[in-house]
Amino acid sequence: MTEELTDLLAGSRNLVGRSSTVERVADVLRGHIIDGALAPGARLSEEAIGAALGVSRNTLREAFRLLSHEGLLVHEFNRGVFVAKPTAEDVVDLYRVRRALELSALRGAAEASDEAVALVGASVEMGQRAFDSGDWWGLGTANMRFHQAIAGLAGSPRTDEIVRRLLAELRLVFHVMSAPREFHAPYLEQNKEIHRMLCEGRLDEAADRLGGYLDVAERQLVDAFAELDDPRSQAPA
Amino acid sequence: MTEELTDLLAGSRNLVGRSSTVERVADVLRGHIIDGALAPGARLSEEAIGAALGVSRNTLREAFRLLSHEGLLVHEFNRGVFVAKPTAEDVVDLYRVRRALELSALRGAAEASDEAVALVGASVEMGQRAFDSGDWWGLGTANMRFHQAIAGLAGSPRTDEIVRRLLAELRLVFHVMSAPREFHAPYLEQNKEIHRMLCEGRLDEAADRLGGYLDVAERQLVDAFAELDDPRSQAPA
DNA sequence: CCAATTGGATTGTTCAACAATCCTTCGATC
DNA sequence: GATCGAAGGATTGTTGAACAATCCAATTGG
Incomplete structure (x- = not known):
């Protein structure tokens, strides 16, 4: 499926x-x-x-x-x-571009089409279903879909393509996460709330929420990379 | 070693x-x-x-x-x-992405490196030289360089590449402009002022200025396209 | 005048070959 | 024994030719 x-x-x-x-x-x-x-x-x-x-x-x-x-x-x-073998610097860079594009799309979503908004909702529901069935990788996929839908609010083909590319790279990054559930699960609720704000027209508020959430996720990933590079976390041969 | x-x-x-x-x-x-x-x-x-x-x-x-x-x-x-043969819709899309990335870079330029800021100044000087020698295509090149430097304030390799790609496409768009001088010349002063604001740390102000300036340029290009498509402007066969 | 067919031209893809470069292994020298 | 350098094999970079698939335009027929 x-x-x-x-x-x-x-x-x-x-x-x-x-x-x-x-x-x-x-x-x-x-x-x-x-x-x-x-x-x-x-x-x-x-x-x-x-x-x-x-x-x-x-x-x-x-x-x-x-x-x-x-x-x-x-x-x-x-x-x-x-x-490609992303580094911590790549993570920072990826999130920098994502912030610029996703927040811009969300802030300007007043002119977004109904279908674009509907896609955001659909991705949230998809995430809920994945969560319910314990499909953590699927939850990650739904999360990606959510962000792609957010970017899609801009109605910009180039934004869509750029974000798709960024998210594909991010998929590679996630392979360093040893605990996909703990990583992805908390964002489901956030996505729901952002979707709610979007539907109610509270765009700036939604954008601020999304921005903070991206900061946290970036931090989490960078820390995971630091742990990988840190010798103390390596098992003795 | x-x-x-x-x-x-x-x-x-x-x-x-x-x-x-x-x-x-x-x-x-x-x-x-x-x-x-x-x-x-x-x-x-x-x-x-x-x-x-x-x-x-x-x-x-x-x-x-x-x-x-x-x-x-x-x-x-x-x-x-x-x-590629850009359409008016492409122009709108290109400016949408430019706005998101360039304004974001400019607003966050507090952490930009000195070299990145220096590149902005260099592009302004380059534009002045092109203007003085009546090299209108060179003025366009300097203008492109300016925007690339603005995007470079983010210190993001991916932003740099995306913007380079967007500006290359925009070069194609400019071929529909029959009057490169009238189109490019007014922006030299604007670039100077934005550079000044940037050096003085008035980032939000600079970003607002840049945003308005992009709106005008986009409008101008879209109008030029409309004139091309408009039958009344076509010479009788 | 319009429609179907046919033929030529261009692209999509494969195959085989050779040159250039890299990596490894082996040896030589100290 | 270790370091350095030189063959050797393997892989990539690039070419040229070939054939199938597809498109385009001209021709033909109604």
């Missing part, structure tokens, strides 16, 4: 004209990267992946280039492509 | 070792697109361009993919790549 929706999300970007092999390959790889099957830092061999997916090296390289520009892969000349 | 050497190597590689054919091709094409040698809407034949630049179709296609993700080219499946 969740996977179906994820595919729908990714697929809804470009309409139905989805016949390019390159994009299909990129979709498959994106999925594997986002759900962790391809770990951050892993090298993707052209020959191996090409053989596994049954596509030529040239086609694969075009797909690599696509995902590199989405921030999911990094390309090192003459060395190959690697799954 | 080792680390120093590694840093040096990495730094010099990015500056000098631009040895990828794909990126060199992309640079050439980007230049021709931005300065108008390749007009918006023009189709880029793989065979023709490949022969002209002396690169293979596969390499060229990778460069196309790069520029497509920068928004300068649009790729239509089974039809080819075309120089």
